[in-house]
Every structure is written in C-alpha cells, then in structure tokens.
Amino acid sequence: MIRIDSVTKRYPDGTVAVDRLSLEIPDRSITVLVGPSGCGKTTTLRMINRMVEPSEGTILLDGKDILQQPVNTLRRSMGYVIQNAGLFQHRTIVDNIATVPRMLGWGKDKARARARELMERVGLDAALARRYPYQLSGGQQQRVGVARALAADPPVLLMDEPFSAVDPVVRKGLQDELLRIQEELGKTIVFVTHDIDEAVKIGTMVAVMRTGGKLAQFAPPAELLSDPADAFVEDFLGADRGIRRLSFFPSAGLDLLTTPIVAIDSTAEQIAARDTDDVPYLLVTDLDGRPLGWCEPRDLTAGAVEAEQLLPYGRPFVAGTDSLRAALDCAVLSPTGWAVAVDAEGRAAGVVSQQTIGEAIRGAHAEGRKTDKTDKTARVAR
Amino acid sequence: MNGFFDIPSDLQHSWLGLVGLHLREALLPVLAGLLISLPLAQLCVRFRWLYPPVLWITTVLYAIPSLAFFVLLIDYTGQTELTVMIPLTVYSLVVLVPSIVDGVRSVPQETLAAATAMGFGPVRRYVQVQLPIAVPAIIAGLRVATVSSISLVSVGTLIGNQGALGNLLNDANIYNRPELAVNAVLTMAALAIICDALLVVLRLLLTPWMPRRAHTKPKADRPDPAALALEDAAR
Missing domain, CATH: 3.10.580.10 (CBS-domain)
Structure with a gap:
C-alpha cells in the first residue's frame, strides 16, 4: 500500500502545489487523482517516485519511507506512463519496452522475449516489434508506453494523463484495455487525469483535488456521483451526474418482455x-x-x-x-x-x-442508500 | 612537364600528398572542436545562464581574422600545421556548440521525464537518450564546420606554405601557372562535397529511426554550408 501522510510541496517562490495531502492508496486497484489544472495531481504522482521531493510529510510504500530507498531502485520498481507516451524515438518498439529489464541486468534475448510477450498483452501486433515510434499511431505509441511500464513487472504503475492526447475513440479503447489488463495483473495503479468521466470509468477510488493542492473528496466513483462532498466536487462532476451514476447499476434485474x-x-x-x-x-x-x-x-x-x-x-x-x-x-x-x-x-x-x-432506478437508489449506510457504519467501526 | 597535376617541387608533395595533408589540416580541427563542444554544450544545457556568454565568446572568436590568429600564435607554435589548426578548431565551435545545444534541447520533455522515471541517472540519460536523439543536429553542425574548415585551410599558405592545397594558389602566382590555382579550387570543392556527402551517409546510418521525409526538409535556422564556405573563402 502507498500511504501519503500529510504531504506538502512548496516551491522556493512560495507556491504551494500540494497542501497537507493524506491518502491511502489501496493495493491492486486503480486510484485516480482528478482535478482542474494546477490542483497538484501530477506533483502528487511525481512525489511517489521521487521525481519531485516533498517539502513536508512522508510517503510510505509498504510501510517503508520512500526517501530511505535508493532513488533509481525505487523508480525501477514503479512503472511510469506519461502523456504522449514519451517513447525513445531512437529505439525500436521492442527495445523501448525492454528498457527497464535491460537496466536491471537481464540478457538481451530474455528482455526482448519479455517485450514481445507484453506487446501481445497490450494488444500490439508482433509485426511492429522492429519498427520505430514515428511509424506508429498515437494510440499504438501509448500502448507501447503501457507495455514499457509493465516490462519489469513492477507492483506499482504510475500513469500521468496517459490517454489525454489521443482522440476519444482511441481513448475509450485504451481505457477498456487498461481495465482488462488490470483484471489480469492486479497492479496498484495511481492514475492522474483532468477528465472526470475517465476517472469515474476506470477508478476503484477517486481523489478529487482542488486548486491549491487540497483534497476535496476521496471516494469510490458511485459514491462520488451520489454524494459529492461539497459544491466544488458537485460542479466538477458536471450536470448529468445522476444519469452517469446509473452506469453503476446493473440492468440484470430488469423484467424483459418477450411477447411482442x-x-x-x-x-x-x-x-x-x-x-x-x-x-x-x-x-x-x-x-x-x-x-x-x-x-x-x-x-x-x-x-x-x-x-x-x-x-x-x-x-x-x-x-x-x-x-x-x-x-x-x-x-x-x-x-x-x-x-x-x-x-x-x-x-x-x-x-x-x-x-x-x-x-428499476428507484429500486437501485433505495438499495444504494442502504449499502451507503452500512458502508459508513463499517467505516466508523474501523 | 607543366601538367595539371604536376606540383612544383618547393611544396615537397605530390597532388595526392597535398590532398592528404589538406584533409588532415581541415578535419583534425573539426574533430578537436567536437571534443571540446560536447562537454561545453552539456554545461550550457545544464546551466542555462552559461549559454549566452559561451555563444557570445565563440562568436567573437569567430570574428577574429585567421591572419590575426596566426600572428598571435606564431610566437608559440611557429610556422607549423598546428598554427593553422588551432584557429580552425576555435572557428568550428561557433557552429558546433549551438547545434549540439539545440539538438540536446530538442529531446521532448516527455521523453526525458520517462527516462528519469525509469531510473536513468543523469549520465546514462545523457549518453543513451539525449545524445543519440541529438545526432541529426550534431551532424548538421559537423557538415557546416567541415566544409568551412576545408576552405579555410588554404589561408595557411601565408605562414610558410602550411596551407596544403592552398599553397598551389601562391605557386600559381609565382610560377605563372594559372592551372595550379584552378586545380586547388576544384580539388578543395570536390573534397568539401565528398566530406559533406560522407557525413550525410553517416547520419543516415546512425538514424534509422528518423522519418524519411525529414531528410529532405531544409533546416531554416542553419545557414547553407556552401554559402558559409564561400563567405569564409573571402577571409
């Protein structure tokens, strides 16, 4: 588990990017950090792999302070996916994916075999292995970025607006693919986005952050949609949150008529x-x-x-x-x-x-209220 | 015995010997310039404030005529090849430093962030990521520096026949053999074209990862090598 404990990031000019943020990021699930630009979500993500050092507070990875670990060892144990993929344009696809295993001392053949295995896993045609990044579409490059992050099988995956630069159709494909991969691999994923729809779609837990680096609400997406903590969260969720919340109710209970x-x-x-x-x-x-x-x-x-x-x-x-x-x-x-x-x-x-x-919707609401209550009691008991 | 390739004996070289000498006097300074520019450019990338003064100094040095350089150096290095090569090395910096800095800076932010996030230390990141991606810009700089250096070597004739093929220009004058001047000019031009072509081939070999269409795209921010060489020839 990653535990962020009242972490503050203050820059020398006095700007506060993240303000006393505390979060418990559960294992083997997708935690989304979402918020408007300037809310400190990327800074938070980058503090987890020490690309940004916190000014105050601690970040614990499985109970150990990340500042106590050698920085490059820490980073190699966390996959990182970035907007526009950030591929090495001078290396072939297979060598891009094999980067971290090679750094960890794997042999060339073993690293490439692993890379080819991952290409299949993220839905890339094996024929692309010897190509260079410029020969791939934006969506394919992003898949390579995901494969590269997964190459050394790190327990943690950090994703910084990975799908923002591709068109909506490709983005939906990539999101579905990520959910499928996550089902198979069960990584601890921290995912940054400014797109609340994306957050609601892929997040197990969603942390909504507001400008100034403060946490506005940390909740599962369905709860976020039904019970926004304040006007800011409600506004950020947008107008049709009622309709969107229906995504979390299954249609299985509907009585279907077959006569007509x-x-x-x-x-x-x-x-x-x-x-x-x-x-x-x-x-x-x-x-x-x-x-x-x-x-x-x-x-x-x-x-x-x-x-x-x-x-x-x-x-x-x-x-x-x-x-x-x-x-x-x-x-x-x-x-x-x-x-x-x-x-x-x-x-x-x-x-x-x-x-x-x-x-059925009214029924689901009644059901939702019941579970909400038990949830809250459970949380108080804990 | 007054043929096109009959070189007067005072030069103590055959035509091919002069070609070899010319290449050595022109290319060694470019190589030395590259070796100086790489760390210098890296410092300029690392410490942004350093770049403007470095650029300013290299430009001022470039503005010193080679003859003035020779006068200064001749007390220390005498009438030798070295006296010719030192100014050429200094001149090459004005092209090489900016092209390496631009090249290294052209590496996209995402690529750098991704490299850092994957656990690349600064040295590994420079050698394995920034430098390879800067190769096209570095070679573009090398092309200009090489062509200009080949034309500039001939000035060395002024300090006791250290100008390789350039010495033929002087001999054409004293022996009244204009064909020697024609020979010198044509040979230097051919050398410049061949060296330039070899650098283009080298670039193609080193950058299979570049989109093909970019090969024909002119670099608007860099002067045409040929134009610069002509300008230098006037020195």
Missing part, C-alpha cells in the same frame, strides 16, 4: 398471438432473431414487411452486462419509448419500457 417479438417471416396467426395490450408495438426481427425495427400491429401483414416501413429502435443494450444507463439511453433513443435488449450475439432478448426502467 415477431420474426419477419411470421404468419398472420403468429402475429396476432404476439399482439397484446401490454405493448402497443411489435418488434420485428430478421430470421436469426436480430432486431430490425418497431411496427404497429395493424401495419404488419404477414410476409410483406419492408425494412423501410419499420420505426428505428435506437441502440440496443446487452441484457445483464450493460448498465441501467445504457438501458435508459436506449429507451430514450427509441421513438416508441421502449428499449430493446439483446444477448451477446445481438439477438433480441426482450423489450422494456421507460417506465419499467424508471422503477
């Missing part, structure tokens, strides 16, 4: 059987069961449906895996007000109304 689903080749009797009062529309699927669109029962004649006549169904959510946010989004997007759930293969699994989703 008809295949496109259905007979008149089959259609009539599916037409109930519960749902004013029928969902037409193709022969494999994939949704095509909504249709009013009276417009539907057997075997004569044209795809163009169907109402769009928005974007389906995956039943069970997606959150209530995805389900609600789907219901809002659909002109009929009904969300379409699909299974992992994209076949229609059922439909659900905005109203049902609303009930």
Whole structure:
C-alpha cells in the first residue's frame, strides 16, 4: 500500500502545489487523482517516485519511507506512463519496452522475449516489434508506453494523463484495455487525469483535488456521483451526474418482455398471438432473431414487411452486462419509448419500457442508500 | 612537364600528398572542436545562464581574422600545421556548440521525464537518450564546420606554405601557372562535397529511426554550408 501522510510541496517562490495531502492508496486497484489544472495531481504522482521531493510529510510504500530507498531502485520498481507516451524515438518498439529489464541486468534475448510477450498483452501486433515510434499511431505509441511500464513487472504503475492526447475513440479503447489488463495483473495503479468521466470509468477510488493542492473528496466513483462532498466536487462532476451514476447499476434485474417479438417471416396467426395490450408495438426481427425495427400491429401483414416501413429502435443494450444507463439511453433513443435488449450475439432478448426502467432506478437508489449506510457504519467501526 | 597535376617541387608533395595533408589540416580541427563542444554544450544545457556568454565568446572568436590568429600564435607554435589548426578548431565551435545545444534541447520533455522515471541517472540519460536523439543536429553542425574548415585551410599558405592545397594558389602566382590555382579550387570543392556527402551517409546510418521525409526538409535556422564556405573563402 502507498500511504501519503500529510504531504506538502512548496516551491522556493512560495507556491504551494500540494497542501497537507493524506491518502491511502489501496493495493491492486486503480486510484485516480482528478482535478482542474494546477490542483497538484501530477506533483502528487511525481512525489511517489521521487521525481519531485516533498517539502513536508512522508510517503510510505509498504510501510517503508520512500526517501530511505535508493532513488533509481525505487523508480525501477514503479512503472511510469506519461502523456504522449514519451517513447525513445531512437529505439525500436521492442527495445523501448525492454528498457527497464535491460537496466536491471537481464540478457538481451530474455528482455526482448519479455517485450514481445507484453506487446501481445497490450494488444500490439508482433509485426511492429522492429519498427520505430514515428511509424506508429498515437494510440499504438501509448500502448507501447503501457507495455514499457509493465516490462519489469513492477507492483506499482504510475500513469500521468496517459490517454489525454489521443482522440476519444482511441481513448475509450485504451481505457477498456487498461481495465482488462488490470483484471489480469492486479497492479496498484495511481492514475492522474483532468477528465472526470475517465476517472469515474476506470477508478476503484477517486481523489478529487482542488486548486491549491487540497483534497476535496476521496471516494469510490458511485459514491462520488451520489454524494459529492461539497459544491466544488458537485460542479466538477458536471450536470448529468445522476444519469452517469446509473452506469453503476446493473440492468440484470430488469423484467424483459418477450411477447411482442415477431420474426419477419411470421404468419398472420403468429402475429396476432404476439399482439397484446401490454405493448402497443411489435418488434420485428430478421430470421436469426436480430432486431430490425418497431411496427404497429395493424401495419404488419404477414410476409410483406419492408425494412423501410419499420420505426428505428435506437441502440440496443446487452441484457445483464450493460448498465441501467445504457438501458435508459436506449429507451430514450427509441421513438416508441421502449428499449430493446439483446444477448451477446445481438439477438433480441426482450423489450422494456421507460417506465419499467424508471422503477428499476428507484429500486437501485433505495438499495444504494442502504449499502451507503452500512458502508459508513463499517467505516466508523474501523 | 607543366601538367595539371604536376606540383612544383618547393611544396615537397605530390597532388595526392597535398590532398592528404589538406584533409588532415581541415578535419583534425573539426574533430578537436567536437571534443571540446560536447562537454561545453552539456554545461550550457545544464546551466542555462552559461549559454549566452559561451555563444557570445565563440562568436567573437569567430570574428577574429585567421591572419590575426596566426600572428598571435606564431610566437608559440611557429610556422607549423598546428598554427593553422588551432584557429580552425576555435572557428568550428561557433557552429558546433549551438547545434549540439539545440539538438540536446530538442529531446521532448516527455521523453526525458520517462527516462528519469525509469531510473536513468543523469549520465546514462545523457549518453543513451539525449545524445543519440541529438545526432541529426550534431551532424548538421559537423557538415557546416567541415566544409568551412576545408576552405579555410588554404589561408595557411601565408605562414610558410602550411596551407596544403592552398599553397598551389601562391605557386600559381609565382610560377605563372594559372592551372595550379584552378586545380586547388576544384580539388578543395570536390573534397568539401565528398566530406559533406560522407557525413550525410553517416547520419543516415546512425538514424534509422528518423522519418524519411525529414531528410529532405531544409533546416531554416542553419545557414547553407556552401554559402558559409564561400563567405569564409573571402577571409
């Protein structure tokens, strides 16, 4: 565990970058430091590997003061990923990744074999091994940066706005990849970002910092969204935190209706059987069961449906895996007000109304309040 | 026996001998200049306040005509090659120091931070990261210094035939053989072009990591080597 104990960083000109910050960074999870520019989040990160020395306070790594350890040994035990990757442009991809193992005295072949293994782990094509950084896209370079940080299998990974310089689509890919890698490797990750959405998405714990280097709130993302500590945190979270909080509620509990689903080749009797009062529309699927669109029962004649006549169904959510946010989004997007759930293969699994989703949300809130309370009691007891 | 390559006996060298001598007198100073510039430039990068005065001093030294240098040096080093090579070494600094400083400074901040974070000490970081990335800028400086040095060696003829190929200019005058002057000029030009080309090849070999298109990109902030050499020839 990394324990930051009332650490202050004051520069010679009197600027206070970090002000009596105390944080306990739990092992094997992602702790995100987030805040506006000038809040001291990067300074905090850099104090952990002593690229910045604290003016006051101590930082303990597994109970030992980091100032008591040789600085380069300490740094080699912590992977570091930086914005724009900071790759060595004069070295090939495989040699970039092998840097720290080579410094630790590994043989060339062993270090390169390890580098190739990591390329696979972070989703890089093995054919890129002998290329130079300029030949890679920004997203690929950032993957190399992650692989390089992981090369010597350090227990701690420090990430300084690693994904801020890539476009949103690539960024989402990199975030998903990081979560997947973290699931496999279970590193202690400290992640700095100014993007609250990123923080909420990847953080196990999120530390919101305010200008002047003060900690505003330290909480799991769901708690941050439901109970912001003060107006600053609330403002920083943005307007739609209620909607975003739904990301933490599973859609698994939703009651899906399967009656109003008809295949496109259905007979008149089959259609009539599916037409109930519960749902004013029928969902037409193709022969494999994939949704095509909504249709009013009276417009539907057997075997004569044209795809163009169907109402769009928005974007389906995956039943069970997606959150209530995805389900609600789907219901809002659909002109009929009904969300379409699909299974992992994209076949229609059922439909659900905005109203049902609303009930599920209210249920989740009640549940959330209950666990919040037990959480708080537990914390007091500790 | 008054051919193009028949060198008057007072020079005590064949044409090829003069070429060898010329290369030695021109290239050794560049090499010495590089050896002085590397630590000097590193000091300038490390201590920012040092760079302006160093730049100022090298520029002032560059402004001293070679003849004045010879007059000063001749008391100590006599009418020798060394008297020619010392000013050339000093002149090379005006190009080499800024190009190395620029090159080392051009290493992106993220790269330096990443190196530090991976546990590179200052020396290792300089040798393994900053210097290799500065190679293109250093070689660009070496090209200018080399070409200018090759043209400047000829001034050595003024202190008792220490100008290698430049001595032919003087002999062309006293023996009334203009073809010797033509020979000197053409040979020096050829040497300059060949040395420059070799440095370009060296750069290509050392920097497989550079984007290809950058090879044709002109360096706007550096004078064209040929133009500088012409200017020097006027000294």
